[in-house]
Amino acid sequence: MEFINQIINGLSTGSMYALVAIGYTMVYGIAKMINFAHGEIIMVGSYIAYVCLAFYGLPIPAAIIISMALTACLGIVTEKVAYKPLRGKGSLDILITAIGVSYLLQNIFLLLFSSSGRTFPNIIPAGNVNVGGLSATYITVITLVVTFICTGLLLLFINKTKIGKAMRAVSEDRQAAQLMGININTTISLTFAIGSGLGAIAGIIYGCKFSLINPYIGAMLGIKAFIAAVMGGIGSVPGAMAGGLMLGVAESLTISYISSDFSDAVVFGILIFVLLVKPAGLFGKNVREKV
Amino acid sequence: MLLKVDNLIVNYGMINAIKDISFEVEKGEIVALIGANGAGKTSTMHAISGLIPSKGTITFNNKEISKIPAHKIVAEGLAQVPEGRRIFASLTVADNILMGAYLRKDKEEIKKDRQHVYDLFPRLYERRHQLAGTLSGGEQQMLAMGRALMSKPKLLLMDEPSMGLSPILVNEIFDIIREVNKEGVTILLVEQNANKALQIADRAYVLETGKITIQGKASEVAANPLVKEAYLG
Numbered sequence A: 001m002e003f004i005n006q007i008i009n010g011l012s013t014g015s016m017y018a019l020v021a022i023g024y025t026m027v028y029g030i031a032k033m034i035n036f037a038h039g040e041i042i043m044v045g046s047y048i049a050y051v052c053l054a055f056y057g058l059p060i061p062a063a064i065i066i067s068m069a070l071t072a073c074l075g076i077v078t079e080k081v082a083y084k085p086l087r088g089k090g091s092l093d094i095l096i097t098a099i100g101v102s103y104l105l106q107n108i109f110l111l112l113f114s115s116s117g118r119t120f121p122n123i124i125p126a127g128n129v130n131v132g133g134l135s136a137t138y139i140t141v142i143t144l145v146v147t148f149i150c151t152g153l154l155l156l157f158i159n160k161t162k163i164g165k166a167m168r169a170v171s172e173d174r175q176a177a178q179l180m181g182i183n184i185n186t187t188i189s190l191t192f193a194i195g196s197g198l199g200a201i202a203g204i205i206y207g208c209k210f211s212l213i214n215p216y217i218g219a220m221l222g223i224k225a226f227i228a229a230v231m232g233g234i235g236s237v238p239g240a241m242a243g244g245l246m247l248g249v250a251e252s253l254t255i256s257y258i259s260s261d262f263s264d265a266v267v268f269g270i271l272i273f274v275l276l277v278k279p280a281g282l283f284g285k286n287v288r289e290k291v
Numbered sequence B: 001m002l003l004k005v006d007n008l009i010v011n012y013g014m015i016n017a018i019k020d021i022s023f024e025v026e027k028g029e030i031v032a033l034i035g036a037n038g039a040g041k042t043s044t045m046h047a048i049s050g051l052i053p054s055k056g057t058i059t060f061n062n063k064e065i066s067k068i069p070a071h072k073i074v075a076e077g078l079a080q081v082p083e084g085r086r087i088f089a090s091l092t093v094a095d096n097i098l099m100g101a102y103l104r105k106d107k108e109e110i111k112k113d114r115q116h117v118y119d120l121f122p123r124l125y126e127r128r129h130q131l132a133g134t135l136s137g138g139e140q141q142m143l144a145m146g147r148a149l150m151s152k153p154k155l156l157l158m159d160e161p162s163m164g165l166s167p168i169l170v171n172e173i174f175d176i177i178r179e180v181n182k183e184g185v186t187i188l189l190v191e192q193n194a195n196k197a198l199q200i201a202d203r204a205y206v207l208e209t210g211k212i213t214i215q216g217k218a219s220e221v222a223a224n225p226l227v228k229e230a231y232l233g
C-alpha cells in the first residue's frame, strides 16, 4: 500500500513536470528552438497568482485566469522581442539569448520580492483522500485531475481543431504550411501562449504543493521538465506527458526507498538509459537535430 | 496578364541563383518552365510564392505581390504544388485537404470543392482516413495537387509534378493538369521532363543557370534544335 501511495505521489509531482514539459516540447516542435527561459516563465506565473491572492485577495479562479493570461502574454512578448529577431540564426545565439532572458526574469523577481521566498496562500485545504487503505493529500489528487483535464483539452485542440491541425502542419513543414496560407508568426505566438499558460498552472500547483515560492523555483522545475521532454521525445506532447510522469514516479520512489540525496542521480540515470536505448526519446519519431 | 515577373533576382548568400529574369503568364494558359538540375526553377517558384526573398517585381492579378508575406499570397489566389510534394505526413489525407482550404470560410463551397478533388482523385477518397505519410509517391503527388486546389487558386504553380513517378502515373497526372486547366485554373508548370511539359503547354521558357535563354510557343520551343539536343534527348 505504501508503495502504491508513493506511486500516486510520484504521478502527481510528475504531472506537474508534464505540464511544464509540454511547453518545452510544443515550442520545440513549432518554433524549432529550446526555450530555456520556460522555467522562469513558470516562476512568474506562480508569483502573479501569489500577488493576486495575497495582495489583492482575489478569488481563486480569478487569480488562476489572470496568472495564465499574463503569463501567456509574457511568453508571446519574450518570443517577439528576444527570439524572433534571431530566427534563422544559429541555435547557439538562441540558447545564449534564452539564458539571458532567464536571468533577466529571475533578477527582476529578486528585486521585486527578494530571495527570501514567500508563503503561497493555502488555496487547497490540507487533508487526505482515503480509499481502501490508499491515502493521498487533496493537493496530490487535485494536481492529477487538473493536469489530466488540461492535457486532455490540449490534445483535443491539437488533434481536432483546424488551428490545432495547422500547428501540426507548421511543426512538420513550415514552408508548406505557409503555402496553405497559415501565418507562421501567429502560430508561433499561439504556441508560446499555450505553453506559458500551462506553465502558469504548473507554477500555481508548485506553490500549493510546497507552500513556499522564490525566484529560483523556475530553474529547478525547468530543468527537470526539460529532461522529461527529452526523455519523452522532444516535439511530442504525449511524450512530454509520459516523460514527466516517469520522472515524478522515479523521483518519488527514490526519495522514499533509497534516499533523497540520490533522486537527481536517478533522474539523470534514467535519462541516459532512455537515450541509450531510444535516442529520439520514448515517443520520438526519428533522430533529428541533436538537442 | 495574370502573372508578370520583371527582373527577378534571387541570391543565396554569395550564390546568384536567378540572374534577372522576366516572364509572364496569361489567364487560362499552361506555361512551362523547363531547365536542367540547378537551373533555378524551384528558386523562381519560391520567389513567386514569397517563401524566399527576391529582388524585382512580381505582379499577380494587377497587384504587386513581391513584398507580401507567403501566407497572404495564397489569399490572392496563387497556390503552389511544391517540389517533392511536401504533404503533411502526420496528418490524415482528409486533414491535408482541409489545410488547403485553411483561409476559406465558405463551408458549403469547401465541401463541394473537396468532393470535386475526390472526384478528380478517387484514390484520395478511399484513403481519406489514412495518414498522408503512408501514401505512395503517386498518391502523395495527387494529394499535393488536391490540397493546392482547395484554396481555389486562379494560378497554380507546379514544381516537377512528374518527379519519381512511373510513366503511367506521369500520364495520369498530366491528364489531370490539363483537366484542371480546362476548368479555368491557369498553370505555371516547372519540369525536367521537358517532353511531357511541352506537349501540354501553350508557351514555354527555358531556364539555364539562372537566365532565360529560349522562349516562345511550346511547339516552337520543342522544335528548337538546341532544346531538342539538350532537353528532349
Ligand SMILES: Nc1ncnc2c1ncn2[C@@H]1O[C@H](COP(=O)(O)OP(=O)(O)OP(=O)(O)O)[C@@H](O)[C@H]1O
Pocket: B012, B015, B017, B035, B036, B037, B038, B039, B040, B041, B042, B043, B044, B083, B192
Ligand atoms: N537554400 C539554398 N541555399 C543556397 N543555394 C541554394 C539554395 N537553394 C538553391 N540553391 C542553389 O540555387 C541554384 C538553383 O537551385 P534550384 O533549386 O532553384 O534549381 P532547380 O532548377 O529547381 O533544380 P532541380 O531541377 O534540381 O530541382 C542551385 O545552384 C542551388 O544549388
Ligand SMILES: [Mg+2]
Pocket: B041, B042, B043, B083, B159
Ligand atoms: Mg527544383
